[in-house]
Amino acid sequence: MAEIDTNQSGDTRRDFLKKSTLITALSLTPLTVLKAADNKVDEQFAELFEKIPLNLKVNNKPFSLKVEPRVTLLDLLREQLRLTGTKKGCDHGQCGACTVHVDGVRVNSCLSLAVMNEGKSITTIEGLANGDVLHPMQAAFIKHDGFQCGYCTPGQIMSAVACIREGHANSKEEIREYMSGNICRCGAYPNIIDAIQEVKEKGAAI
Numbered sequence: 001m002a003e004i005d006t007n008q009s010g011d012t013r014r015d016f017l018k019k020s021t022l023i024t025a026l027s028l029t030p031l032t033v034l035k036a037a038d039n040k041v042d043e044q045f046a047e048l049f050e051k052i053p054l055n056l057k058v059n060n061k062p063f064s065l066k067v068e069p070r071v072t073l074l075d076l077l078r079e080q081l082r083l084t085g086t087k088k089g090c091d092h093g094q095c096g097a098c099t100v101h102v103d104g105v106r107v108n109s110c111l112s113l114a115v116m117n118e119g120k121s122i123t124t125i126e127g128l129a130n131g132d133v134l135h136p137m138q139a140a141f142i143k144h145d146g147f148q149c150g151y152c153t154p155g156q157i158m159s160a161v162a163c164i165r166e167g168h169a170n171s172k173e174e175i176r177e178y179m180s181g182n183i184c185r186c187g188a189y190p191n192i193i194d195a196i197q198e199v200k201e202k203g204a205a206i
Helices: 006-028 031-038 041-050 073-080 136-143 153-165 172-178 189-202
Strands: 052-058 061-067 099-102 105-108 121-123
Touching: 061 073, 073 099, 099 153, 105 153, 136 153, 136 189, 153 189, 172 189
Parallel strands: 052 121
Antiparallel strands: 052 061, 099 105, 099 121
């Protein structure tokens, strides 16, 4: 007498039940719902209702935008406004590569939701220079080789400018402390400190 493979028999029954359930569900689904899904109407409605208006200035230029509440300031700058000088490093507020100024205060843009910046003025690395004339901090970083790979440099420069404005550049030790939120994996810290000290000592308008 032939043996029956009970495992194979069970799998066949389960497959049949799954397929028959799916067919039944589709047959009971209204045609309008199926057409809406095919035309991605649900996604269009979601986009319509989920995006909210946002008005802000970026590098002294006003913008009126529509953004999803979940979008970070970093992603808004990079993906929507194409200002890619602000870098995405850790995306957890731990490396400082995404540092920008919000109403003159340095902020990790990966930790700030775009909608929280309604009516505020944002300055990115692209907004520091005056046309073709470099900002004093940018020039000092070049002079002192304050970078190697350059990935962290925009965030380093934005924090360096804020460090002086905040009055925290009175010694190498103080600079190290108040620049500690900006990581340079290439280890250019001594040159970065030299650049900051030079700008501070010159009293350049920043």
